[in-house]
Amino acid sequence: MAENLTQAYSNLSASTPSGGATGVSTSISSGISTDIPKLGIDSSALINAIMVLVLAYLATRIVVFLLTWSSERVYEHRITVKMAIPLAKFAIYGFAVYHILGSVLELSTTQLVAFSGLVGAAIGFGLKDLVAEVVGGIVIVLDKPYQVGDKVRIDGHYGEVRDIGLRATRLVSPDDSLISVSNQKVLSQILANANAGSQEMMVVIDLFIDSRSDASRAMEILRESAVTSRYVYISERRPVTILLKDFPFYRRVRAKAYVYDLRDEFQFESDVTGRAWEAFVAEGIEPPKAGVLNTGDWSVED
Amino acid sequence: MTSRFEEEIGLIKKAVVDFWEGHRSNLAIVSDPFYGESELMDRVEGMAGMEGARIDARSIFSSFEALEKAPGRIVMVEEVHRLYCRNIGGFDTLIRFLEMMSSSDRLFITTWNSVSWRYLDEVLGLGRYFSKKVSLPKMGADEIRDMLISGYDEGELTFVEEVSNRGDEPRILHRRNIKKSLMGRSLDVPVPVVEIRSIRSRMTKNEKKSPEDIFFEKLARISDGNPGVAEHLWEEALDYPKVMDRLRDPPSIDLGRDDSFALSIILSMGSLNLGEISEVLKPHHLSAERIVGSLEEQRLIHIEGDVVSVSPDALKGVMGHLGRLRLVW
Numbered sequence: 353m354a355e356n357l358t359q360a361y362s363n364l365s366a367s368t369p370s371g372g373a374t375g376v377s378t379s380i381s382s383g384i385s386t387d388i389p390k391l392g393i394d395s396s397a398l399i400n401a402i403m404v405l406v407l408a409y410l411a412t413r414i415v416v417f418l419l420t421w422s423s424e425r426v427y428e429h430r431i432t433v434k435m436a437i438p439l440a441k442f443a444i445y446g447f448a449v450y451h452i453l454g455s456v457l458e459l460s461t462t463q464l465v466a467f468s469g470l471v472g473a474a475i476g477f478g479l480k481d482l483v484a485e486v487v488g489g490i491v492i493v494l495d496k497p498y499q500v501g502d503k504v505r506i507d508g509h510y511g512e513v514r515d516i517g518l519r520a521t522r523l524v525s526p527d528d529s530l531i532s533v534s535n536q537k538v539l540s541q542i543l544a545n546a547n548a549g550s551q552e553m554m555v556v557i558d559l560f561i562d563s564r565s566d567a568s569r570a571m572e573i574l575r576e577s578a579v580t581s582r583y584v585y586i587s588e589r590r591p592v593t594i595l596l597k598d599f600p601f602y603r604r605v606r607a608k609a610y611v612y613d614l615r616d617e618f619q620f621e622s623d624v625t626g627r628a629w630e631a632f633v634a635e636g637i638e639p640p641k642a643g644v645l646n647t648g649d650w651s652v653e654d
Numbered sequence: 655m656t657s658r659f660e661e662e663i664g665l666i667k668k669a670v671v672d673f674w675e676g677h678r679s680n681l682a683i684v685s686d687p688f689y690g691e692s693e694l695m696d697r698v699e700g701m702a703g704m705e706g707a708r709i710d711a712r713s714i715f716s717s718f719e720a721l722e723k724a725p726g727r728i729v730m731v732e733e734v735h736r737l738y739c740r741n742i743g744g745f746d747t748l749i750r751f752l753e754m755m756s757s758s759d760r761l762f763i764t765t766w767n768s769v770s771w772r773y774l775d776e777v778l779g780l781g782r783y784f785s786k787k788v789s790l791p792k793m794g795a796d797e798i799r800d801m802l803i804s805g806y807d808e809g810e811l812t813f814v815e816e817v818s819n820r821g822d823e824p825r826i827l828h829r830r831n832i833k834k835s836l837m838g839r840s841l842d843v844p845v846p847v848v849e850i851r852s853i854r855s856r857m858t859k860n861e862k863k864s865p866e867d868i869f870f871e872k873l874a875r876i877s878d879g880n881p882g883v884a885e886h887l888w889e890e891a892l893d894y895p896k897v898m899d900r901l902r903d904p905p906s907i908d909l910g911r912d913d914s915f916a917l918s919i920i921l922s923m924g925s926l927n928l929g930e931i932s933e934v935l936k937p938h939h940l941s942a943e944r945i946v947g948s949l950e951e952q953r954l955i956h957i958e959g960d961v962v963s964v965s966p967d968a969l970k971g972v973m974g975h976l977g978r979l980r981l982v983w
Contacts, residue, residue, distance in 0.1 A: 582915040586776040
C-alpha cells in the first residue's frame with residue numbers, strides 16, 4: 353500500500369511542471385516498484401476539467417434562475433419550489449466532480465483510493481474548515497432546519513434565507529443587508545425558524561394601553577384590525593388570538609395572527625397597529641401615561 | 655327543461671317539514687357569484703307560502719326592525735354577506751343578525767356568497783350558527799346543455815366549430831406579450847406560453863365528437879360549471895340560428911397585491927358601489943377610483959352605473975388568481 357501511494361505521488365508529480373517537486377518524488381520512488389497506471393492529467397484534461405466546472409456553474413445559475421422564476425409563478429408553493437434550489441446546486445456540483453474524476457481524469461479504482469488519500473491529507477492540513485462548511489451545507493439541505501425563503505434567526509441575525517450555498521447560508525435582513533453565516537457555524541448555533549417551510553408566518557403585535565382604558569373594547573378592536581388586514585391569513589390551524597396582560601401601570605394587548613406571505617411581515621404589523629390605534633383614539637382608549645409613577649394618580653384611585 | 659336545484663330543494667323541503675314538526679335547523683345556502691341562488695329562493699318562497707317572509711339583506715342595514723318585525727315563521731334572507739364590511743366595526747350588524755337569529759324561534763333560510771362564507775367562517779365561526787349548509791354544485795356539460803338548449807327544437811341550432819378545431823391545430827408553444835411596468839413605464843414583454851388547449855385537443859383527437867359536444871364541454875370547462883357564467887358565454891356565442899364557438903380560456907392575471915385585495919373585496923360581495931369599495935380601501939390608504947379604473951381596463955370587472963361586479967368572463971381566472979395569492983380561501 354505504501355508503495356502504491358508513493359507511486360501515485362510519483363505519477364502525479366511527473367506530470368507537473370515543477371522541477372523541484374519532480375526531483376523529490378523521483379528520489380523517493382527510485383527504489384520502489386509500482387503497478388499504478390500513470391494519471392492522465394495533461395493540459396487538455398485540465399482544460400476539460402475547468403470546462404466542466406464552468407458548465408456546472410452556468411447550469412447552477414440557470415437552474416437557480418428557473419426555479420426562482422417558477423416559484424414566483426406558483427405563488428402558493430413558492431417555498432416548496434425554492435427548497436429544490438440547494439438540492440439542485442449540490443447535485444450539479446456533485447455530478448461535475450464525479451464526472452471530472454471518472455471521465456476527464458479517468459482515474460482507476462486504485463488511483464481514486466490514492467487520490468482520496470491525498471485529498472484526506474489536504475483536508476487534514478488546510479482545508480478542513482472549507483470541507484466542514486460544505487458538509488454542513490449538505491446536512492442543512494438534508495435535515496432541513498430551514499429552507500430558502502424561510503425567516504430565521506441565526507447567531508443573533510434575523511432575516512429571510514436567500515441562498516444555501518456550498519460554503520455559507522445567506523440571509524437578507526429587514527434593512528436589506530446581506531448576511532453570510534458559515535454552514536458549519538449554523539449547525540452549532542441555536543436556530544429559530546419563524547415559519548418552518550410554510551409561506552404564512554405568525555406575527556406577534558403588541559399594543560400598550562393605559563390601565564384605566566376599556567381593555568375588552570381594545571381587544572375587540574385589535575382583533576378586528578387583524579382579521580380585516582389585507583395581509584392576514586386565517587384558517588382552523590392558523591387562528592387569530594388576542595391576549596391581554598396586566599402590568600403595574602399599563603396593559604398589553606397582544607395579537608397573534610398569521611401573515612399570508614412572510615415577506616409582508618412588517619407591512620402586516622404596521623397595517624394592524626396603525627388602524628387599531630386610529631380606532632383606539634376614536635373610542636377614547638389611551639396609551640400609557642408618561643411619568644405615571646410620578647403623578648400618583650393610580651394611588652389616589654386606590 | 656330539467657329543473658335545476660332538485661337536490662337542494664329536497665334538502666330545504668326537509669328543513670321546512672322538520673321545522674313544522676318542531677325541529678328548527680337554520681339553513682345557509684352557499685354559492686359562488688352568478689349561481690342563480692335567487693331562482694332557488696323564488697322556489698323556496700313558493701314553498702313557504704303565507705308563512706314566509708323574504709328580505710334582502712341590504713334592507714336590514716337601513717332598518718334592522720324590518721327583520722325583527724317581518725311577518726311569517728319562515729324568514730328568507732338573501733345575500734346575508736352584505737351585512738358585514740371588511741373594516742374595524744364592520745361586523746356589528748352581522749353579529750347582531752346572527753345573535754337575533756340564534757335566539758329566535760323562527761326558521762331562517764339564508765343565502766351567502768361562498769368567498770365571504772369561507773372568510774366569515776374563519777373570523778366568526780359562521781358554521782356554528784347554521785346546522786345545515788347547502789352548497790350549490792357545479793354543473794357538468796350535459797346539465798349546461800339541458801339548461802341552455804331545452805327551449806329549442808332539435809336541429810334548430812347549428813353549432814359552428816372554430817377554425818382550429820377543423821384541422822389547422824393551434825401550436826403548442828406560442829408567444830404572448832404581458833404587460834410589465836418598469837420605472838413607471840408600461841412595457842410589453844414577450845413570454846413563451848404553453849397552449850394547454852392545443853395539448854388537450856391533440857390528446858383527444860382520436861375521439862370523434864360533434865361540434866355541439868365540443869362546444870358544451872368547452873363551455874363547462876371555461877365557465878367552471880357556473881350556470882350564470884355559462885349563460886353569459888352562451889349569449890355571446892349565440893348568433894341565431896348559429897352558435898359560434900367563440901369561447902376562450904380566461905387570460906392569466908398579473909395584478910399587484912393592492913389591486914388583488916380590492917378585487918377580492920368585490921368578489922366576496924358579488925357587487926358593490928364605488929362608495930362601499932372606498933369604505934373598505936380608505937383605511938388601507940388605497941384609492942378605490944384608481945384601482946377600479948385599472949381593473950376595468952383589464953376587463954376583470956364590469957361597471958354598470960355606480961355598481962361594480964366581477965366580469966363573468968373573468969370569474970374563473972379571478973378566483974384562480976386570488977386563490978393562488980391566498981386572498982380568498
